[in-house]
Amino acid sequence: MSGTLYGIGLGPGDPDLMTLKAHRLISAAKVVAYPAPDTGDSFARSIAAGAISSSAIEIPIVIPMRVARFPAQSVYDEAADAIGAHLDAGTDVAVLCEGDPFFYGSFMYLFGRLAERHKAEIVPGVTSMTACAAMAARPLCARNEILTVVPATVDEALLRDRLQASGAAVIMKVGRHLARVRKVIEDLNLTSRAIYVAHASLPQQTVVPLIDAPETAPYFSMILIGGTDPYVKT
Amino acid sequence: MSGTLYGIGLGPGDPDLMTLKAHRLISAAKVVAYPAPDTGDSFARSIAAGAISSSAIEIPIVIPMRVARFPAQSVYDEAADAIGAHLDAGTDVAVLCEGDPFFYGSFMYLFGRLAERHKAEIVPGVTSMTACAAMAARPLCARNEILTVVPATVDEALLRDRLQASGAAVIMKVGRHLARVRKVIEDLNLTSRAIYVAHASLPQQTVVPLIDAPETAPYFSMILIGGTDPYVKT
Numbered sequence: 344m345s346g347t348l349y350g351i352g353l354g355p356g357d358p359d360l361m362t363l364k365a366h367r368l369i370s371a372a373k374v375v376a377y378p379a380p381d382t383g384d385s386f387a388r389s390i391a392a393g394a395i396s397s398s399a400i401e402i403p404i405v406i407p408m409r410v411a412r413f414p415a416q417s418v419y420d421e422a423a424d425a426i427g428a429h430l431d432a433g434t435d436v437a438v439l440c441e442g443d444p445f446f447y448g449s450f451m452y453l454f455g456r457l458a459e460r461h462k463a464e465i466v467p468g469v470t471s472m473t474a475c476a477a478m479a480a481r482p483l484c485a486r487n488e489i490l491t492v493v494p495a496t497v498d499e500a501l502l503r504d505r506l507q508a509s510g511a512a513v514i515m516k517v518g519r520h521l522a523r524v525r526k527v528i529e530d531l532n533l534t535s536r537a538i539y540v541a542h543a544s545l546p547q548q549t550v551v552p553l554i555d556a557p558e559t560a561p562y563f564s565m566i567l568i569g570g571t572d573p574y575v576k577t
Numbered sequence: 578m579s580g581t582l583y584g585i586g587l588g589p590g591d592p593d594l595m596t597l598k599a600h601r602l603i604s605a606a607k608v609v610a611y612p613a614p615d616t617g618d619s620f621a622r623s624i625a626a627g628a629i630s631s632s633a634i635e636i637p638i639v640i641p642m643r644v645a646r647f648p649a650q651s652v653y654d655e656a657a658d659a660i661g662a663h664l665d666a667g668t669d670v671a672v673l674c675e676g677d678p679f680f681y682g683s684f685m686y687l688f689g690r691l692a693e694r695h696k697a698e699i700v701p702g703v704t705s706m707t708a709c710a711a712m713a714a715r716p717l718c719a720r721n722e723i724l725t726v727v728p729a730t731v732d733e734a735l736l737r738d739r740l741q742a743s744g745a746a747v748i749m750k751v752g753r754h755l756a757r758v759r760k761v762i763e764d765l766n767l768t769s770r771a772i773y774v775a776h777a778s779l780p781q782q783t784v785v786p787l788i789d790a791p792e793t794a795p796y797f798s799m800i801l802i803g804g805t806d807p808y809v810k811t
Contacts, residue, residue, distance in 0.1 A: 352707070354596065362703060363600060364593040443707040451716040451809045458714065465711035467778075469596060469701045473586070473677040477699035480692065482685040489739060490726040497721055505723060508742075544701075575685045 346430040348461050349437045350444035350454060352468015353390040356563075357544035360469050361390065368466065369394040372437035374429045376402035376422065378449055386563075387439040402426065402436075406449070416452070423456035430461045443468040447494070447515060472513050475540040475565045479550045484511040485572040495520035503527050511570035521560040525553060528566070538567045579695050580664040583671045584678035584688060586702015587624040590797075591778035594703050595624065602700065603628040606671035608663045610636035610656065612683055620797075621673040636660065636670075640683070650686070657690035664695045677702040681728070681749060706747050709774040709799045713784045718745040719806040729754035737761050745804035755794040759787060762800070772801045 349368055354360035361369075369375065369391050379385035385403060388395070395401075404422040406415055426436045444450040444465050454463060472492065476483040484490040491509040493502055495517045506512055506527060514524055517539075528537050537553035541564035549557075553566060583602055588594035595603075603609065603625050613619035619637060622629070629635075638656040640649055660670045678684040678699050688697060706726065710717040718724040725743040727736055729751045740746055740761060748758055751773075762771050771787035775798035783791075787800060 350711075352703070352711075355701070357598070359598040359601075360596050360701065362588065362594045362596055364591070366597060367593075443703075443711075445710040445716045445718075446707050447718055447720070448716075451719055451806075454714075454716065455809055463714065465714060467589070467594065467703045467707040467711040469586070469677075469703055470707060473680050473701040473704060476679040477586075477677075477701040480688075480697065480699060482679045482682075482688065484679075484681055484726070485685055486681070487728050487730050489728070489731065489735075492718070492724040492726070494721050494723070497723065501723075505742075508739075575689055 344433050345461050346433050346435040348426065348430060348457050348463040349435060349466060350440055350450045350463065351437055351466045352440050352443040353387060354469035355442060355471045355474035355544045356386070356390060356542065358390055358393055360474065360544055362466065362468065364466050365468065366394050369437055369439070370396065372396070372399055372435065374400045374402065374434055374436045375439060376404055376426055376436060377439035379403035379405050381405055381407050387441050390441070391439050419452040419456060423453055426453065427457055427461070430457070440468065443470045446470050471543055471563070471565060472515070474543040475567055478543045478548060479538045479540055479567060481538055481567060481569045482575050483513070483567065484570045485575045488570040488572055495524050499523060499527060503531065506531055506533065506568070509568070512568040514566040516562060517560045517564040517566055518562040521556065524566060525556070528553060528568070533568055536568050538569070540565050540567065578667055580667050580669040582660065582664060582691050582695050582697040583669060583700060584674055584684045584697065585671055585700045586674050586677040587621060588703035589676060589705045589708035589778045590620070590624055590776065592624055592627055594708065594778055596700065596702065598700050599702065600628050603671055603673070604630065606630070606633055606669065608634045608636065608668055608670045609673060610638055610660055610670060611673035613637035613639050615639050615641050621675050624675070625673050653686040653690060657687055660687065661691055661695070664691070674702065677704045680704050705777055705797070705799060706749070708777040709801055712777045712782060713772045713774055713801060715772055715801060715803045716809050717747070717801065718804045719809045722804040722806055729758050733757060733761060737765065740765055740767065740802070743802070746802040748800040750796060751794045751798040751800055752796040755790065758800060759790070762787060762802070767802055770802050772803070774799050774801065
């Protein structure tokens with residue numbers, strides 16, 4: 344009998360923001376896989392570290408950073424083979440995912456390769472988006488408001504168009520796009536509503552009005568433009 | 578010294594999808610507040626029930642259902658007074674919130690009334706949005722895709738406009754708007770990508786292609802229109 348592929352959301356970074364289910368499944372897992380950079384530590388592994396059994400087999404999925412914008416499909420082919428072998432042998436595999444597996448997560452590439460042949464279960468996690476709103480103490484959207492989530496990687500005209508049409512908006516993965524995104528937000532007169540958040544829920548967390556944001560932003564940074572519902576006093 | 582107001586996200590319904598932090602704070606809470614209907618049980622309380630201390634003081638915030646679309650501001654005034662009295666006495670208060678407190682949550686109304694005078698901490702939770710994607714086994718959005726979150730309560734022209742412009746979309750709080758929303762999705766030829774989810778993560782959960790959705794939907798139902806990123810095989 345085939346094992347189950349678990350795609351487990353770990354939340355934004357604070358291990359305390361893992362779900363009870365994530366913690367339980369990871370603690371029991373005999374095989375654990377996670378994305379890892381080619382140099383340095385895996386962020387996903389660091390979130391779950393306290394739960395991973397010392398006897399667990401670990402499968403780091405090493406994503407070369409230089410191709411981070413373009414999914415390294417051969418890397419996922421190989422990882423799917425390695426994970427698939429354990430599933431074929433009847434062993435469950437827990438794949439650790441920063442945030443939520445199906446919200447801008449790379450787990451989708453493994454899921455696409457494995458879910459047809461194997462039982463799969465997704466454990467949703469706290470997204471960095473709502474974690475940023477929580478840490479910024481700024482409600483994201485209320486009642487009838489439309490929320491637009493835009494990766495900072497989209498082209499400038501599209502970003503401008505969508506922010507203009509939005510009540511509440513979140514710009515994800517700001518990183519090296521900060522200057523360009525800030526310019527668009529300024530042009531649209533949204534700066535007074537914009538908050539910059541980096542490393543939400545971690546000790547090195549930064550939360551500042553966009554106008555006070557640093558010149559350079561890490562990959563795990565975000566800009567929130569809160570809604571304007573009149574019932575929400577902030 | 579004033580107590581701390583905790584706005585605690587409980588996740589979509591399965592108690593196992595509470596965060597470790599939510600569970601710990603609720604277990605320790607001496608005063609617990611939660612939204613409740615004027616008849617029947619509180620959904621928020623039911624999620625957290627296993628964690629609430631039998632000696633905790635409970636403050637149900639009773640929202641008359643007939644005004645659910647228009648926040649009952651006097652109800653929140655009274656609840657804020659009751660909670661504020663405990664905070665003034667130096668006792669922390671845990672406010673239980675379905676999903677995430679700042680993602681279409683009614684906690685915002687209490688936060689707006691109390692956060693200026695009292696210390697407040699928001700504990701983000703798993704949103705129904707990513708829980709629905711997980712239960713539907715359908716990735717929500719990947720890489721450069723824009724995600725639009727639209728409450729079903731917006732007017733039809735706006736709904737049509739935003740869905741037309743969207744890659745991935747989530748329509749929240751479908752409930753009695755199902756027929757109208759379904760019509761818009763059909764007109765836009767998006768039905769083949771649309772999934773209907775009700776009561777995500779609960780025993781009575783329903784996940785079906787929109788075309789097979791029932792005629793009437795509960796308030797806690799949602800329609801997902803997944804993205805079309807070519808790297809995400811589904």
